[in-house]
Ligand code: SF4
């Protein structure tokens with residue numbers, strides 16, 4: 001049996017190997033602060049929605065004009081954390097949206113979500129994304145920030161069979177394994193991140209027991 | 210997409226691919242990079258055991274495909290999923306179009322699905338007036354170019370960034386920079402708009418889990434998630450073989466699939482969808498989910514005792530990644546829609562004999578695909594079986610019938626070889642090579658010098674060579690094979706010399722003939738069976754401990770194919786198994802049984818490198834013994850890169866596709882040259898013929914020797 005410590009190290013190594021950022025925080029509150037500062041600190045040029053700097057067709061360009069200011073979406077946070085996040089965002093002039101994300105398909109800066117589980121041997125997050133809001137937050141954001149309490153970490157996917165079975169038993173269900181950012185190597189086998197989904201994945205972990 | 214009407218046309222297209230410098234460069238780099246990436250991804254995992262587990266679980270699922278379908282359907286109904294079964298490609302395409310009509314969908318986004326490629330779904334939907342957009346970057350690129358995929362996992366691997374930039378320039382109406390990062394971002398924006406507009410999303414599925422009616426989808430880009438989220442109708446087109454009883458089965462396959470495909474531990478996204486999730490697009494709207502299972506011959510395949518294993522395939526694409534022929538000609542020439550070894554096979558079942566006929570001949574039988582297959586499918590064997598089946602259905606070509614006739618009759622065969630020796634004099638000019646190729650060979654064969662038939666075959670030399678051993682510790686029957694017997698008898702003589710003093714009772718059973726691999730390679734199963742029967746009768750397994758073979762191809766054929774070929778012959782099946790059990794290649798015998806010591810040889814030999822014959826390293830799993838012997842023989846051994854990659858000989862293959870064979874040979878010799886070795890050692894007379902002929906043709910100063918010859922030279 002691998003110890004919890006080993007498992008956590010393995011998780012971090014595997015996630016970093018696919019260019020995820022893994023940070024240990026003291027508490028969920030610190031994670032919220034991290035997220036807001038991450039958003040605040042994004043370079044001005046990165047404010048452009050990914051791809052909007054390129055030569056696009058007129059119709060695709062229309063989407064680029066829809067974005068007024070920096071936007072964070074954080075569906076599924078516990079109410080108290082949602083309120084705390086709202087205060088932090090307001091202080092930095094960031095818009096924390098509670099609108100349907102279908103109104104933001106041009107893209108948002110950060111999608112902040114909890115992960116239900118982590119899988120150490122592949123550096124994977126498991127997220128019950130049955131809610132469309134939550135799903136979109138993890139897809140149309142430039143940066144996906146995922147919160148993972150370490151008690152939720154397992155060694156391998158096999159160790160999650162019962163939990164996954166329970167999720168699938170509660171149909172309809174839409175469960176995602178997410179490992180690193182969206183990637184492609186379809187042109188000349190050269191790796192490029194952020195083809196459809198997030199360009200970056202940040203995973204914030206803390207000891208919750 | 211390979212559609213040539215004749216072998217001649219196919220060969221012309223192969224030549225075009227061979228002349229495509231970009232394609233060759235790309236595939237070469239990939240072929241070298243892939244094995245290292247794969248090995249790294251599998252570190253710490255018992256790959257063989259995992260593959261065996263996958264194969265067994267898949268076989269069990271194939272046994273009850275119909276039950277799994279019913280189970281999935283019933284569970285799906287309870288979860289609000291509409292399930293359909295399509296008998297063939299047309300039925301599947303019509304179903305999708307009907308669903309689009311009934312639900313009022315006009316714009317479709319798709320994520321990558323080989324099954325939809327199989328049915329040519331896009332053509333059908335476009336003809337029905339629907340707009341279809343592929344969202345996987347590679348698929349989108351080839352869709353815009355109106356091409357088929359050239360690899361199952363990397364569909365646009367044949368294209369350069371410049372070609373993509375030109376294409377995107379046309380699509381956006383503004384010129385594009387050929388910078389990959391930027392091109393990817395352009396696709397991101399252009400395709401995002403398509404998702405927004407789409408009302409139907411079409412996907413395939415990697416897994417269809419029966420006990421929860423869950424679909425599993427693996428992607429790196431995340432496009433399948435948007436395809437299954439933004440549009441209000443989701444249609445999944447799924448091959449019946451993707452049905453699997455439980456989540457555990459899917460997780461198990463998913464341990465191997467991404468590692469084998471791209472050397473990733475897991476893809477960026479694995480999505481598990483159980484029923485239509487709530488739709489939040491419009492207040493009153495509702496999401497619909499349809500799963501269309503495609504039969505298209507799969508249920509019949511499941512009942513075919515020989516071919517059912519093709520349904521194990523998890524579409525990882527690895528069989529193409531390691532294929533020396535794919536590496537030279539690319540996917541558009543190495544598959545109709547499905548690419549690589551598995552493509553050669555399933556084309557016959559899914560897309561018909563006409564599309565399969567040329568393809569199945571273009572396999573060199575190197576076994577590299579079988580060695581990496583995530584599902585343990587015996588791909589080279591099945592390729593030959595399709596070849597044979599097509600010939601049974603269409604009649605056997607004249608050259609095949611002639612060769613079969615000759616090989617089945619040893620006296621006739623050997624008589625012809627002797628006559629050919631007499632007739633070749635004018636073209637050898639007294640050298641060991643044919644100086645001008647007889648008209649029998651086309652000019653294309655000029656890429657290597659071809660050896661002449663020896664003045665006296667080994668069988669005529671044997672009576673004088675036969676050692677007399679009073680108290681043998683072992684009795685070995687020498688199986689010569691025709692190339693060594695008639696072209697390179699000196700290799701056998703060298704072995705006899707090496708065994709002298711080892712107290713081995715050596716026999717050369719006179720009735721033996723060609724092992725029969727050449728006719729098997731030509732898809733002549735009946736002839737192969739009859740030749741096998743002759744040899745099994747000629748060499749009495751009870752009369753010897755070992756059947757010693759210096760030809761790796763013969764050895765692998767005798768050991769692996771004979772029991773199978775004669776399994777249904779009540780008189781010979783048991784004897785064939787005994788026979789096969791005794792077959793041993795020379796290096797293994799010398800290194801592990803006789804344990805010939807280093808003291809037998811002089812030290813300080815020249816720098817030497819090694820080429821591992823396909824049929825020795827993969828066919829028989831003998832990898833270390835030859836190299837140990839080279840070192841014991843006092844050579845300064847240096848390993849060549851890609852030591853186990855095929856030399857391009859493949860017996861009759863190099864006669865049928867000389868242009869491909871010569872290019873594979875060129876790569877091999879370049880790797881050998883890079884070692885700076887003076888001597889290239891191998892353990893198969895076919896490889897010697899190819900490599901020595903190629904080295905001579907290029908004027909390289911390299912000596913190419915059979916292991917036995919090389920060692921005999923170094924004896925004290
Ligand atoms: S046996 Fe070799 S040549 Fe034939 S398909 Fe497999 S890898 Fe390719």
Ligand code: SF4
Pocket residue numbers: 521522523524525526527528529549550551578581582583584585586588
């Ligand atoms: S045949 Fe084997 S190696 Fe080829 S794609 Fe299928 S599973 Fe992969």
